[in-house]
Amino acid sequence: xxxxxxxxxxxxxxxxxxxxxxxxxxxxxxxxxxxxxxxxxxxxxxxxxxxxxxxxxxxxxxxxxxxxxxxxxxxxxxxxxxxxxxxxxxxxxxxxxxxxxxxxxxxxxxxxxxxxxxxxxxxxxxxxxxxxxxxxxxxxxxxxxxxxxxxxxxxxxxxxxxxxxxxxxxxxxxxxxxxxxxxxxxxxxxxxxxxxxxxxxxxxxxxxxxxxxxxxxxxxxxxxxxxxxxxxxxxxxxxxxxxxxxxxxxxxxxxxxxxxxxxxxxxx
Numbered sequence: 094x095x096x097x098x099x100x101x102x103x104x105x106x107x108x109x110x111x112x113x114x115x116x117x118x119x120x121x122x123x124x125x126x127x128x129x130x131x132x133x134x135x136x137x138x139x140x141x142x143x144x145x146x147x148x149x150x151x152x153x154x155x156x157x158x159x160x161x162x163x164x165x166x167x168x169x170x171x172x173x174x175x176x177x178x179x180x181x182x183x184x185x186x187x188x189x190x191x192x193x194x195x196x197x198x199x200x201x202x203x204x205x206x207x208x209x210x211x212x213x214x215x216x217x218x219x220x221x222x223x224x225x226x227x228x229x230x231x232x233x234x235x236x237x238x239x240x241x242x243x244x245x246x247x248x249x250x251x252x253x254x255x256x257x258x259x260x261x262x263x264x265x266x267x268x269x270x271x272x273x274x275x276x277x278x279x280x281x282x283x284x285x286x287x288x289x290x291x292x293x294x295x296x297x298x299x300x301x302x303x304x305x306x307x308x309x310x311x312x313x314x315x316x317x318x319x320x321x322x323x324x325x326x327x328x329x330x331x332x333x334x335x336x337x338x339x340x341x342x343x344x345x346x347x348x349x350x351x352x353x354x355x356x357x358x359x360x361x
Contacts, residue, residue, distance in 0.1 A: 136199030143206025147175025
């Protein structure tokens, strides 16, 4: 979920919670799967890093009702939604790449957020080092950087009347390979688990994958454009995606979405 800015560039386009939550069930499923694997019973301090609209923050509150649960995000619009969605939790506006906890957390949980920032070789050991003894870093990130969904954004951005305006614009970072995260984190933690899952999302409606991307990775390309070019860019992107994500005979569109999961535990 959202929470940071791209290092060395202007902040990303403002998040639209309504567009993001159009696929709320599909976006929540990986967080539920990751939370089920967290090996903690009664943590005192829990952080939802890149909390977005608070859906996951609310799950953390339900799982750990005695904990102090803090949601951290850089988007004011998302934090407004989160405060309503997760009463009883605390929230902080901050760039998660620079965030420092007041108290060492027992759990740092980050769902679909850390791919929005770079320098993972230093960021991940840094986050592990913030944990209390025996604490857990639980991370899920989309691993879609090589997919048509992401690559066609760059291809379309480099063509057409918007090319000059979009020169140098980027979306979420390409994440590393699982083995690289192992090498980065293993020297700093007592235990480490890594796995990947491909979710086959069944989407409804015309150009459904464009609608999915419009809530996340497509935003940095659309936001700088005037209204007439926004429409043209979306149409060109939709045309580029159709061969890769065709609408099935029953009207559904299938989006295979790869995600990387990571569970690291600091020594007690």
